[in-house]
Amino acid sequence: MSLLRVSNLTVETSLDGKTLVDDVSFSIEKGESVGIVGESGSGKSLSALSILSLLPNGVRKRSGTVEFQGQEIAAENLQNIRGNRISMVYQDPMTSLNPMMKIGRQIEEVLEAHDLGKDSARTLAALESVRIPEPEKCANSYPHEFSGGMRQRVMIAIALLLKPDLLIADEPTTALDVTIQRQILNLVNEQKRANNASILWISHDLGVVAEMVDKVIVMYAGRIVEVGTVAEIFENPRHPYTVGLIGSLIKRKHQQKMISIPGTPPKPWTVTGQCGFADRCSRVLPNCTQQKPELVELGRQSFACFNPFEGGLI
Amino acid sequence: MALKLEVTNVSKRYVSKSKDRTIQALSDITFAVEEGKILGIVGESGCGKSTLSRIIAGLESPDTGTVQVTGKPHPVISKYVLKNRQRTVQLVFQDPYSSLNPRQPIYKAIDEVVAIYQPALTGSERDERVSDLLGRVGISRDMSNRYAHQFSGGQRQRICIARSLAANPEILLLDEPVSALDVSVRADIINLLLELKSQFNLTYIFVSHDLEIVKHVSDDIMVMNAGKIVEKGSWNEVMENPQDQYTKTLIEAMPKLSRRE
Ligand SMILES: Nc1ncnc2c1ncn2[C@@H]1O[C@H](COP(=O)(O)OP(=O)(O)OP(=O)(O)O)[C@@H](O)[C@H]1O
Ligand code: SF4
Ligand SMILES: [Mg+2]
Numbered sequence: 001m002s003l004l005r006v007s008n009l010t011v012e013t014s015l016d017g018k019t020l021v022d023d024v025s026f027s028i029e030k031g032e033s034v035g036i037v038g039e040s041g042s043g044k045s046l047s048a049l050s051i052l053s054l055l056p057n058g059v060r061k062r063s064g065t066v067e068f069q070g071q072e073i074a075a076e077n078l079q080n081i082r083g084n085r086i087s088m089v090y091q092d093p094m095t096s097l098n099p100m101m102k103i104g105r106q107i108e109e110v111l112e113a114h115d116l117g118k119d120s121a122r123t124l125a126a127l128e129s130v131r132i133p134e135p136e137k138c139a140n141s142y143p144h145e146f147s148g149g150m151r152q153r154v155m156i157a158i159a160l161l162l163k164p165d166l167l168i169a170d171e172p173t174t175a176l177d178v179t180i181q182r183q184i185l186n187l188v189n190e191q192k193r194a195n196n197a198s199i200l201w202i203s204h205d206l207g208v209v210a211e212m213v214d215k216v217i218v219m220y221a222g223r224i225v226e227v228g229t230v231a232e233i234f235e236n237p238r239h240p241y242t243v244g245l246i247g248s249l250i251k252r253k254h255q256q257k258m259i260s261i262p263g264t265p266p267k268p269w270t271v272t273g274q275c276g277f278a279d280r281c282s283r284v285l286p287n288c289t290q291q292k293p294e295l296v297e298l299g300r301q302s303f304a305c306f307n308p309f310e311g312g313l314i
Numbered sequence: 315m316a317l318k319l320e321v322t323n324v325s326k327r328y329v330s331k332s333k334d335r336t337i338q339a340l341s342d343i344t345f346a347v348e349e350g351k352i353l354g355i356v357g358e359s360g361c362g363k364s365t366l367s368r369i370i371a372g373l374e375s376p377d378t379g380t381v382q383v384t385g386k387p388h389p390v391i392s393k394y395v396l397k398n399r400q401r402t403v404q405l406v407f408q409d410p411y412s413s414l415n416p417r418q419p420i421y422k423a424i425d426e427v428v429a430i431y432q433p434a435l436t437g438s439e440r441d442e443r444v445s446d447l448l449g450r451v452g453i454s455r456d457m458s459n460r461y462a463h464q465f466s467g468g469q470r471q472r473i474c475i476a477r478s479l480a481a482n483p484e485i486l487l488l489d490e491p492v493s494a495l496d497v498s499v500r501a502d503i504i505n506l507l508l509e510l511k512s513q514f515n516l517t518y519i520f521v522s523h524d525l526e527i528v529k530h531v532s533d534d535i536m537v538m539n540a541g542k543i544v545e546k547g548s549w550n551e552v553m554e555n556p557q558d559q560y561t562k563t564l565i566e567a568m569p570k571l572s573r574r575e
Pocket of ligand 3: 044045046
């Protein structure tokens with residue numbers, strides 16, 4: 001049994017039913033780290049937010065199920081799972097920190113909400129675990145008194161407070177400088193190992209994902225186009241979109257033309273009954289514009305393509 | 315090779331908003347770029363790279379020090395100069411959304427720059443020049459009566475580049491030119507920039523926080539930290555044998571993708 005299983009998830013705009021996430025399915029095992037990569041608007045965040053029914057106003061789930069340890073997540077068990085078994089960290093820590101409340105108090109509120117009482121030792125230990133210097137002083141400060149990197153540490157401390165089974169991290173380092181990003185990445189890896197937690201790490205940065213996860217999900221225009229281990233995705237990508245992305249990053253010669261993908265990604269809802277990558281694809285076949293390619297599994301790799309690359313990065 | 319840009323002992327200090335502190339944005343910056351080369355400038359937020367860009371572009375004056383282009387002092391732009399003089403340094407910004415006027419067809423955005431810099435052209439010559447510039451960046455003439463919002467981020471950046479080229483610059487100052495773009499579009503724009511550089515015989519200053527991209531495009535790399543140059547050298551020296559501790563930390567911090575090669 002998987003720790004988490006998302007099946008046939010479709011998300012649409014509430015107003016006019018435009019498809020934003022199209023038939024997404026994936027699973028995460030206990031202790032496994034999974035990454036979702038894809039560009040802006042490909043549906044990474046909406047897929048992740050759907051897990052805990054945290055979709056923003058204006059969008060809703062059209063269909064699909066999310067199971068946690070074999071049990072469907074529904075209204076009844078949501079409160080118990082959220083924060084406790086599954087927690088989430090966002091790109092901008094200020095979206096989830098209360099600017100008017102001291103940090104120590106915010107941590108205590110989480111503990112109280114889960115009937116763990118006001119436990120100041122635990123609060124300080126949590127801040128210490130993410131290597132915040134002077135945890136007492138931090139507990140007594142407001143979020144705005146800290147830099148972005150420090151706030152993100154506080155967020156991670158809160159997210160890991162109840163030792164969740166799964167941490168969902170939606171671009172938690174995108175807004176940070178590289179040296180600060182490095183500290184956060186190391187910190188999460190350390191904590192993950194200590195708790196044997198699973199991670200769902202979302203990023204448009206393939207380098208970060210390559211470092212953080214075991215398995216990579218590649219999304220394009222609202223759909224999953226390829227899934228595989230980091231090694232498979234980087235050394236033997238099959239979907240032409242993945243090949244283009246990886247190629248531009250690792251197959252480059254100084255100042256020489258990089259492998260590139262012409263054009264721009266379409267809006268998910270404009271893709272109907274065909275491959276969403278067809279008008280940018282160098283391997284397009286007549287079939288590709290008449291039918292949607294389904295995700296098929298081949299060994300431990302899956303891809304949605306009628307004419308995939310075979311063997312090795314070109 | 316002739317020196318295209320010389321920045322000598324440039325310093326700049328700002329007074330904080332509350333007026334109780336001064337911030338040394340740049341301290342004693344000295345470097346030169348040879349004609350036809352690409353200098354990459356890397357550093358993290360607040361290191362002074364944007365202040366330096368504005369000073370090189372002539373949008374701001376340094377407290378001390380000089381900026382020379384082809385051996386001549388590069389003056390700070392007054393509104394008058396901006397409208398009437400050929401600018402040898404053109405800036406391309408990170409955000410192609412905010413640098414185009416939303417109420418203007420993009421043809422007009424290029425045409426008005428051509429009109430300023432080549433006032434002697436006849437109507438049809440001007441039209442030819444606009445079409446040529448758009449063509450060079452891969453935007454077809456029949457798309458040119460559309461407005462900025464009708465283009466994708468990558469296309470808008472192409473339009474901004476065409477507009478910079480309309481001023482016949484010798485130096486393009488590229489300030490994070492691909493950071494705001496979709497990942498799959500970045501390589502395309504980088505390829506275009508490298509192509510245009512040789513077509514137009516340009517010199518580039520490429521400012522970015524992204525060491526991977528800087529490493530790919532630059533002849534020389536300059537690393538900045540806290541308003542100072544901490545290291546500069548040829549791209550492979552800096553990347554493969556960094557001397558400064560901060561440079562080492564920065565390279566060490568890069569996600570390990572490039573180490574998979
Ligand atoms: N509240 C909303 N109302 C309407 N449309 C939305 C809403 N939130 C997201 N969308 C749309 O849904 C699509 C997928 O968005 P999503 O936020 O999941 O993308 P993403 O992959 O996380 O992108 P990014 O890298 O920019 O974070 C986009 O086209 C987006 O414009
Ligand atoms: S299905 Fe066809 S168009 Fe789509 S990626 Fe594969 S080959 Fe290209
Ligand atoms: Mg997102």
